[in-house]
Amino acid sequence: MVGLAIALGLSACAPAAPTPTPDARPTVTGIPAPSQSPTATPTPSPEPTFDRGARSIDDPASLWVVANKLxxxxxxxxxxxxxxxxxxxxxxEPVLRADAAAAAEQLVAAAAAEGIALAAQSTYRSYASQQRVYAGWVAQLGQEAADLTSARPGHSEHQTGLSIDFSAVPANCTLDQCFAQTPQGQWLAANAWRYGFHLRYPEGATPVTGYEFEPWHYRYVGPELAAELHETGIRTLEEFFELPPAPDYAG
Ligand SMILES: [Zn+2]
Structure with a gap:
């Protein structure tokens, strides 16, 4: 109920209200705001440069970990x-890491306040459960097609506890690309970043991410990185961190 109350408060005064945590953006001290500067010549923006090395992309416990086929x-x-x-x-039943769970609660409450009903379809999967899921897809589709849709065990973002597949209530286009056209899919595409979530497998990025467009799969990266991705328009973690594209497994 607390999360709902906060979300209602936010949406009542400013739908663009940004991040769910107050300490999301670094506080810059000692640098004057440009609008207050009396100098005649235009001064460059004092906006701090985003530090792409602030967190590990290798540590599986890091909010910025990049897991892919490579x-x-x-x-x-x-x-x-x-x-x-x-x-x-x-x-x-949705299980996520603590920060991602709190952010998901705020996101879902904010969406609900705007009449958008979301549910968790799939969240944390252990190595063992990913083994079962992947094997199921291989049995159904064959390995080549399965690899476009499901990660091999040890390569899945769901194993980080930071990823969530959303679905609509009532169910509509669940785990289907037509989810992008539902009110739920459109709301998420426009607003998930405000809560620290990133659309991990965008349309047309298969050669980079190795996965087909998944308009339902959101990855918690924290509000700071989510906002930076949103502002820069960089669509994948691979491109943001200048990693090689990962269309396929190495071996
Ligand atoms: Zn997913």
Missing amino acids: RPLQPADYAPADLRAADIPYVY
């Missing part, structure tokens, strides 16, 4: 230490 989680059977149930509507 970057397995290390160790492969990594399990987060701070998983908890997220208090949001669900199809399968």
